[in-house]
Amino acid sequence: MVQDAAGARPVATLEMVAALAGVSRATVSRVVNDSPSVDPELAQSVKKAILALDYTPNRAARSLAKRRANAVTLIVPESTSKVFADPFFASVVQGIALYLADTDYTLNMVISSESKPEKTRSFLLGGNVDGVLVVSHHSGDHSWTHLSGLLPMVFAGRPLIGGMESYYVEVDNEQAAYNATRQLTDSGRKHVATVAGPQDMPPGLDRLAGWRTAVREAGLGDSLVEVGDFTLASGARAMQRLLDRGVPVDAVFAGNDQMAAGAYTVIQSRGLRIPEDIAVVGFDDDSFATSVTPALTTVHHPIVELGKKMAETLVNLIEGKPTERVTRMPTSLVIRDSV
Amino acid sequence: MVQDAAGARPVATLEMVAALAGVSRATVSRVVNDSPSVDPELAQSVKKAILALDYTPNRAARSLAKRRANAVTLIVPESTSKVFADPFFASVVQGIALYLADTDYTLNMVISSESKPEKTRSFLLGGNVDGVLVVSHHSGDHSWTHLSGLLPMVFAGRPLIGGMESYYVEVDNEQAAYNATRQLTDSGRKHVATVAGPQDMPPGLDRLAGWRTAVREAGLGDSLVEVGDFTLASGARAMQRLLDRGVPVDAVFAGNDQMAAGAYTVIQSRGLRIPEDIAVVGFDDDSFATSVTPALTTVHHPIVELGKKMAETLVNLIEGKPTERVTRMPTSLVIRDSV
């Protein structure tokens, strides 16, 4: 093994364990994979031998024999690799890794470089991987769907293009946005604006829709909309435009926390107070939510759980267990000081 | 393969390629691994067969035969898994993945859960992995060093404990901090403060040392120091303390951009102007640097390159090629509007 490089530590094999325990390879294999039909006493002595030799099954050999890689790949779109710096992405990955840690699947990552898509393709299809996870914040990027007939795949987020048969896990954006906005209207705000996310992404669309339903229900107008692109800077600009309209605004629902933070800077720099003059609600409950002052009321996005669920779905898919094609994660509103 | 689950697409094997090309397995293998001693004409026809069958070598089989995994593992300390949301971490990983994409090493990740360290250990030592990368922002976390005799390992950041023989890649923090501070003193600032990072981490220490050297050289005092913990909120608090001292401050060097951003909020909320009243320089050149107003002058931390270098070092180590034990990455000062 790799120990060639360092001091050679002979790695124990099934064979050696078998020899030590005085049984056949097959029996050791049965014990390792805890097959039911092994004499308990024998199993015990095999286990002792395993411990004594510090035996770990060799993944490669196992994969080869089982014709299964026991690995899932996470595809990171290079073009959006800044996405990687997104707390959302990070948390999803964390959830995935956490779930996988309890299975015997290994997680590997590929950055899908534009330059050699066929390299990625052949890696995925070459039997190196049992399934694929695609994460792309807020975007519902399903550019990989063409593979989904060939390989189990699970996406984060609903695809924009309808009719796709792909498996995905998402948050109920519309409902959550509705609830968040209700918080504003219920507390008597009369001029509830929104800094919406990009209108070419499902979360941008759905959250705006949720806001719209809520303001209409409250008998308010739904024209106080400015669109950003989920970045802090765009949130600031959108807020600026909103305030420059010259009409009253006493509350704003931002499509995500970063844009809410952007809105903060503008509101405060104009000498307006949060929440007295303008109440603010965000979405995602990421690190921005608590690092701003006053602490942001926001929709808690169960991102780590979403990652776990993605991994769970994929593993079920791989193992042929029944699974929901789409999972919608519940959200909750975290009330802090900005309303 | 995995195709069992989806429609069975028979995956091509070496054998099949050999049959199609009318040669032996050995020859195909030679072509695949481009061994020099193959008749060019024969090689050509083998390549055609490979293309025709869309053949991809099976990793598991190859690993087994070569007794090498062709995989490197990235260890993510779970305890600090929020670290994962750190742009630093994200970029390092990106660099690693980018470098590895051009090799035939695969990147896999393990979250080292406290609960079962021996699982991680046996995974690493079970011949599943040729080398290990440990990344932990700013901390020089070398808690894994005990493995480094057994497995090639490369760390991000200098370990705090001296004398360790571990391989690592770091940025020249002290020199960079010195340069950044010089920028301030050279432009005539007379009261140059610093919001330093934690004094139990090498980067915190080294950056403070660099600042100290520069202010002394300029004949200024070195008492304008407040310590933060690299978070935005801590930067704000430190800046507050600095301003509350009641002594003049006309420039501040922050230990990282997040703290600089925190300092911004305090400076601006007191009605002071940046850079007219107080010039600010940060460190890292992360996304905060450009999202604040005015854009932050900061030390560009070549993080992606650092990741690449880590991967490169590890691969060299694995393959027995000569490598520097410690690599120090050069930095540069990015002048924006805050000075």
Next chain:
DNA sequence: CTGCTGCGTGAGAGCGCTCTCTGGGATGTC
């Protein structure tokens, strides 16, 4: 006591690849 069923164990054939070793053809030398 013979013959059947059933359960647990061992034998052995691969999984797809690498790599050493051997053999045969082409080349070179005297």
Next chain:
DNA sequence: GACATCCCAGAGAGCGCTCTCACGCAGCAG
């Protein structure tokens, strides 16, 4: 022209594991 030399392709033995199959030994019925 006979023999040594070289080079390149093929044969075949594994790498460590899984899994099917067959075997041997109870236990039970006839």
